[in-house]
Structure formats: C-alpha cells, structure tokens
Amino acid sequence: MSTARESAVRVGVLFPDLLGTYGDGGNALVLAQRLAWRDISVDLVTVASGTAAPDSCDLYLVGGGEDGPQVQATRELADSRALHRAVDAGAAVLAVCAGMQILGHRFPDATGTERPGLGLLDCDTVRVDRPRAVGELLTTEATAPDPSGGPDLALGVLTGFENHASRTVPGASSTTLAPVEVGEGNGDGTEGVVCGRIVGTYLHGPVLARNPRLADLLLGWVVGPDALTPLDDGEVDTLRAERLRAARSHELAPRRSWRDLLRRS
Amino acid sequence: MAPPPPSLPTRARFAVATGRAVAGASKLVHFGSGSVIGGRAALLVDRDLLRRLTHGRDVVVVSGTNGKTTTTRLIGAALGTDRPVVSNSLGANMAPGIVAALGAADPGATAVLEVDERWVESVLRDTRAGTVVLLNLSRDQLDRTQEVRKLAERWRRALHTNPPARVVANADDPLVAWAAAAAPHVVWVGTGQEWTADAAGCPNCSGRIAFSPGSWRCTACDLARPEPDVTLSDGAISLSGTTVDVALSLPGGVNQVNAAFALATAVALGADPERAAGAVAAVDEVAGRYRVAHIGGHAVRLLLAKNPAGWHEALGMLQPAPAPVVVAINARIADGHDPSWLWDVDYERLDDRFVVATGERRHDLAVRLRYAGVEHSVADDAADAVRAAAAAAGHEPGSVIDLAANYTAFQEYLELVGGPR
Numbered sequence: 313m314s315t316a317r318e319s320a321v322r323v324g325v326l327f328p329d330l331l332g333t334y335g336d337g338g339n340a341l342v343l344a345q346r347l348a349w350r351d352i353s354v355d356l357v358t359v360a361s362g363t364a365a366p367d368s369c370d371l372y373l374v375g376g377g378e379d380g381p382q383v384q385a386t387r388e389l390a391d392s393r394a395l396h397r398a399v400d401a402g403a404a405v406l407a408v409c410a411g412m413q414i415l416g417h418r419f420p421d422a423t424g425t426e427r428p429g430l431g432l433l434d435c436d437t438v439r440v441d442r443p444r445a446v447g448e449l450l451t452t453e454a455t456a457p458d459p460s461g462g463p464d465l466a467l468g469v470l471t472g473f474e475n476h477a478s479r480t481v482p483g484a485s486s487t488t489l490a491p492v493e494v495g496e497g498n499g500d501g502t503e504g505v506v507c508g509r510i511v512g513t514y515l516h517g518p519v520l521a522r523n524p525r526l527a528d529l530l531l532g533w534v535v536g537p538d539a540l541t542p543l544d545d546g547e548v549d550t551l552r553a554e555r556l557r558a559a560r561s562h563e564l565a566p567r568r569s570w571r572d573l574l575r576r577s
Numbered sequence: 578m579a580p581p582p583p584s585l586p587t588r589a590r591f592a593v594a595t596g597r598a599v600a601g602a603s604k605l606v607h608f609g610s611g612s613v614i615g616g617r618a619a620l621l622v623d624r625d626l627l628r629r630l631t632h633g634r635d636v637v638v639v640s641g642t643n644g645k646t647t648t649t650r651l652i653g654a655a656l657g658t659d660r661p662v663v664s665n666s667l668g669a670n671m672a673p674g675i676v677a678a679l680g681a682a683d684p685g686a687t688a689v690l691e692v693d694e695r696w697v698e699s700v701l702r703d704t705r706a707g708t709v710v711l712l713n714l715s716r717d718q719l720d721r722t723q724e725v726r727k728l729a730e731r732w733r734r735a736l737h738t739n740p741p742a743r744v745v746a747n748a749d750d751p752l753v754a755w756a757a758a759a760a761p762h763v764v765w766v767g768t769g770q771e772w773t774a775d776a777a778g779c780p781n782c783s784g785r786i787a788f789s790p791g792s793w794r795c796t797a798c799d800l801a802r803p804e805p806d807v808t809l810s811d812g813a814i815s816l817s818g819t820t821v822d823v824a825l826s827l828p829g830g831v832n833q834v835n836a837a838f839a840l841a842t843a844v845a846l847g848a849d850p851e852r853a854a855g856a857v858a859a860v861d862e863v864a865g866r867y868r869v870a871h872i873g874g875h876a877v878r879l880l881l882a883k884n885p886a887g888w889h890e891a892l893g894m895l896q897p898a899p900a901p902v903v904v905a906i907n908a909r910i911a912d913g914h915d916p917s918w919l920w921d922v923d924y925e926r927l928d929d930r931f932v933v934a935t936g937e938r939r940h941d942l943a944v945r946l947r948y949a950g951v952e953h954s955v956a957d958d959a960a961d962a963v964r965a966a967a968a969a970a971g972h973e974p975g976s977v978i979d980l981a982a983n984y985t986a987f988q989e990y991l992e993l994v995g996g997p998r
Binding site: 324329330332333334335336337338341342343345360361362378379380383384446447448472473475516517518547548550551554 | 696716724725726748774775777778779782783785796914915917918919920921940941944945947948949950
C-alpha cells in the first residue's frame with residue numbers, strides 16, 4: 313500500500329449533528345489537513361443523521377455526544393450496518409467517548425437502561441457509582457498493535473480531556489492504548505480500546521489535534537506508513553509540553569485565583 | 578447607598594446589611610466588586626432572602642446560553658422609560674449576585690434579573706417571577722454545566738411547577754420552544770437562528786429535527802416551530818399590531834435579536850413601543866462589551882464570545898479583512914476547563930487576515946489556527962498581542978484593533994481598562 317494512491321482517501325464523519333458535542337469534529341479537519349499537507353487528496357464525507365451512511369469510506373470518525381442523540385446514532389448504524397460492512401472490508405475507525413461506547417457490546421442510555429451497542433469493539437460500558445470523570449487525561453507511552461502483524465506502533469504519551477459518567481471494561485479480544493498516568497480513562501487504570509483497525513478512546517481535545525502520532529497511525533493504516541512524510545508539528549509539541557505539565561501538576565485551571573472563584577462561582 | 582427598604586422583615590434587613598458589609602470589606606482587599614461574596618453572606622443570614630426581596634415585586638427573569646447580559650440590559654432600558662427598574666446588570670447571575678443587586682432596591686422597582694441557565698428553577702421558585710425570557714440553549718462549558726437537553730428539561734419542569742404569567746421565548750430554537758411550551762402563555766419571538774448544531778436531536782422524543790430555511794420540525798413527533806408573535810427584518814421589529822424601527826448603537830445581527838426579545842418583553846409588560854425602542858437603541862456598551870479602550874499603546878475594541886454560538890456571531894462583528902485581530906482564550910472554571918470547543922468555531926473565516934493568539938490557552942488556539950490555515954503568531958500577554966496585531970500588514974495606523982476574548986480573558990482585560998461602568 314505504500315505506492316501513491318490513485319483515488320482520494322475517503323474519510324466518513326458519522327452524524328456530527330448527533331455526535332459532535334465536544335469539538336470532535338476537529339479530528340476530521342486534522343486528518344484532512346495532514347493528508348493535504350502531504351499532497352494526498354482527501355474526500356471528507358459528512359454524514360448527517362437521517363441519511364444513509366456509506367460503507368465505502370477508508371476511515372470513519374464517530375464523536376462524542378449526549379445520551380439521547382447517542383441512542384439515535386446507534387439505532388441508525390444498527391439498522392443500516394454500513395459501518396459493519398466497512399469494517400469487514402478493512403476500514404479504520406476512530407471512535408471517541410460516546411462513539412466508543414456505542415461501538416461496544418452494550419452501554420447505558422440516559423435513564424440508565426442498558427442498550428445494545430454495535431458490537432464492533434470488544435468492550436462493555438457500564439454505569440458506576442462514582443463521580444463523573446472530568447478533567448485532563450494523560451497516559452504513559454501508548455502503543456497500538458499492527459493489524460498486519462508487525463511490531464507494536466509507538467504513539468507517545470496521549471493527552472486530552474475526558475468528560476464521561478460511565479466506565480468501559482475492555483474485553484478479552486481487545487487491547488488498550490496505554491496505562492493512565494493522570495485521570496480516569498476506561499476506569500480500570502487503562503485508556504482506550506483497540507480491536508483491529510478500530511480505535512476507541514475517551515480523549516477529547518480533539519484527540520488527533522493533541523496527538524499527531526495517533527492521527528498518523530490511522531492514516532498509515534489507509535495510505536501506508538511510507539506515504540506519511542514528516543510534518544512540522546512544532547506548535548503541537550509546544551501545546552503537548554504545556555498540557556503534560558498542567559496534567560502532572562493537576563492544574564485543571566491555569567492560574568485559577570481566589571478572585572476568579574469569588575467572582576463567578 | 579440607600580438603606581434596605583423598611584418593609585422588609587428584620588432578619589432580611591440584617592441579612593442585607595451583613596451582605597453589604599462583607600461586600601465592602603471584600604472590595605477593600607481588592608477582591609473585585611464584592612457583590613457575589615456579599616450576596617453569599619446575606620443568604621447565610623437569611624436563606625429566604627431572595628423570596629423576601631422579590632415579594633410583591635414585578636420580576637422578569639432572563640436566561641439562555643448567550644445574550645443574557647445584553648438582553649437584561651436592554652429590557653432594563655426599555656422598562657426604565659416608564660417605571661423604576663433594578664437589575665443585576667454586571668452579569669452576577671446566580672442567587673448571591675441577584676440578592677446583592679436587590680438588597681438596596683426600591684421595593685416598587687421592577688426587577689429585571691439575568692439568571693444562569695442552571696438557576697432558573699430555583700430563582701423561579703423563590704421569586705414567582707411573572708415574566709420569563711428564554712433566549713437560546715447551546716453547548717457551553719460542558720465540563721461543568723450540563724448537557725443542553727437536561728437544561729431544557731429543567732426549564733420545562735420549572736415552568737410547569739411555577740408557571741409565570743407569560744414566557745417570552747425563542748421560536749427558532751427547538752430546545753427552548755419545547756421547554757417554553759410547558760407555560761400557559763407564550764410570546765414567541767422568531768428572529769431566525771443560525772446556530773442549530775445543538776438541536777438536531779428532538780428534546781421531546783429523541784427523533785431527528787429537520788431544519789429548513791426559517792423553520793424546523795421533528796421528523797418523528799409533532800414538535801414544530803411555533804408561529805412567532807414577534808419578528809425581525811432589516812432592523813424593524815414587528816410586534817403584534819405595530820412595527821418599530823430600531824437603529825441600534827450596539828453592533829451585529831445578534832444584538833438586533835436581543836433587542837427584539839427586549840421589546841417583546843417590555844411591550845408585553847405595558848411599555849410604549851416607540852419610547853422603549855428609543856431607549857434600547859441608545860444603549861452602546863454592556864458590561865464593557867464593545868468598549869473602545871487603550872491597551873499596549875493602541876486603541877482596542879473589546880468583544881466577548883464564550884462558546885461556539887457566541888463566536889459565530891462575534892466573528893461577524895469584526896472589522897472587515899484584512900484588519901488583524903487579537904483572539905484571547907482562557908480555560909478557567911468560568912470558561913470551562915476543556916477548550917475543545919475551539920474546533921467547533923469556524924476560525925477558517927479569519928483566513929484573510931493576521932491573528933494574534935493570546936490568553937492562557939493560546940497554544941490550543943495556535944494549533945487550531947494552524948489547522949484552519951490562518952496566518953498567526955502567539956503573544957504571552959494582551960499588550961504584546963495588541964502590539965503584534967498593530968504591526969501586522971493590513972493594519973491602518975491609528976485605527977482600532979478588535980480584541981475578541983472568552984469570559985475570564987475578557988474580564989481580565991476589562992479590569993486593565995478600568996472595569997465595568
């Protein structure tokens with residue numbers, strides 16, 4: 313797959329109107345720009361709810377969202393099975409937060425009732441009697457298995473922001489992205505669920521803006537790693553260094569002052 | 578400052594006096610205006626203080642994600658043409674800020690109260706407000722507030738439990754329309770709403786809302802856009818039976834929308850439409866927004882935008898390209914700790930000008946601008962940012978530089994130039 317592609321990379325953005333609450337739409341922009349900067353043509357396919365999802369994309373993005381819309385998105389994908397067909401054909405998927413939850417076997421809806429997921433990721437999402445996980449999330453060095461059997465692919469530490477009530481239990485046939493250093497992640501000390509070319513994560517930020525190696529992992533699965541010439545990620549490196557420092561010092565609010573608290577609490 | 582009105586019970590009078598003493602002490606040690614901490618102290622002395630301060634008083638509650646402070650100010654101006662008005666005009670919009678504003682007020686004054694979206698339920702219970710103005714609901718501070726649908730549910734429940742005499746509500750926002758429909762009498766304001774990204778899921782049935790130009794309806798249940806009583810076109814506001822021209826001093830289409838809500842409310846409360854419109858048109862600054870001041874040796878216009886829907890409007894108010902712009906982003910508790918929303922803002926609209934990123938989360942913004950293809954630099958503080966913008970190509974010497982900031986960044990710069998007036 314390392315030869316130049318004849319056709320544009322098709323990136324399917326699923327239901328941003330239902331699952332686009334937390335800035336996850338930025339992941340599509342990051343992928344598109346990282347391809348464009350390398351002179352690889354890209355076709356962003358935005359799929360609104362109520363329209364049929366295509367099964368012909370190379371890469372799919374499923375974002376985070378609220379409980380009600382999450383159920384609606386699951387219903388549409390379960391009915392059409394477009395994502396199932398695409399995954400069977402080798403498509404890559406990035407599923408964030410609610411997106412990861414609905415790709416698993418089951419997840420709780422707004423009322424706490426268990427709903428069947430799409431069964432594409434081997435994990436279960438469950439209600440827990442713990443506070444909502446909200447804050448900076450930082451992992452140790454993350455890796456992802458190579459779907460074609462090569463050595464694990466190094467992703468660096470992962471940084472982002474998590475905001476979820478439920479927790480996710482990875483199944484026996486899945487791997488996780490990394491142990492958690494700061495924050496909650498899946499809830500068992502790990503973060504993320506990976507099955508084949510499907511990556512699930514609780515990281516917002518958006519995750520691909522803050523973690524360019526994860527973006528290039530997904531793109532490498534589509535265009536081959538040799539096509540991914542290096543990019544200038546200097547501004548991202550500055551941001552990552554700043555967020556790592558903030559997460560490690562548990563500085564959720566940079567320079568938060570008493571004055572700030574008194575003024576607006 | 579006037580003493581508390583004599584009609585209040587002793588405990589409430591003592592509570593107000595305590596609050597004022599604490600606020601004064603707080604102000605002396607430079608903790609801001611002290612109104613919030615003073616209000617908290619007063620509420621500790623008398624938990625029922627808000628109920629007592631609004632007993633027998635006409636109360637207007639104004640809430641929504643965006644436009645609360647401005648609309649509250651405009652309603653105050655409109656009603657001020659024929660009656661005394663008291664207002665929490667500086668944006669302290671939870672119970673402590675509200676009791677602080679009401680503490681010394683004339684008992685006959687109409688209270689026009691900006692109320693945080695999460696506090697509508699409790700403020701309505703305490704004040705039994707006769708008029709509730711519901712502007713819009715969209716994503717904001719998702720790490721500390723709630724999903725917008727849950728807010729809509731709480732509003733609906735509040736209007737059902739303590740029904741006001743009238744609700745003035747946005748017909749173009751499905752979440753607001755669904756919540757307001759629980760009230761017995763609604764004045765529907767239909768001004769068009771460009772930001773619809775948070776309303777695709779029906780609040781009534783979780784079905785899908787279909788938007789068409791000027792209208793919307795659920796594809797699964799019978800929730801649909803109500804027929805508006807008040808509309809806006811080309812600066813003219815049509816109320817039932819009359820149309821008034823409003824030549825606003827405030828910029829931007831969004832302030833015409835705020836003015837339509839303000840006039841709809843004031844006229845429903847008996848104000849004369851023409852006089853009210855004149856008072857609304859004269860307002861030129863709201864809690865420091867749109868003020869022109871000097872920072873870093875240059876004239877700067879301060880603009881506030883807190884969330885994607887607010888930025889959508891603010892980007893449209895900027896001076897035309899290629900005028901450079903300073904954008905300042907913080908992520909403190911009052912802003913929300915997660916600035917991922919930067920990716921929901923169409924900063925690509927700035928691609929024909931130079932942008933200087935500043936604020937505590939300037940590096941998040943720089944990455945966002947890089948992916949947006951916007952030429953930019955990063956500056957550590959406001960003065961440096963303004964100087965960098967002034968040095969950029971496209972800036973005409975001596976002209977005003979637009980500085981658009983989110984909440985706590987805006988507050989910080991406002992303090993730099995003398996604070997709210």
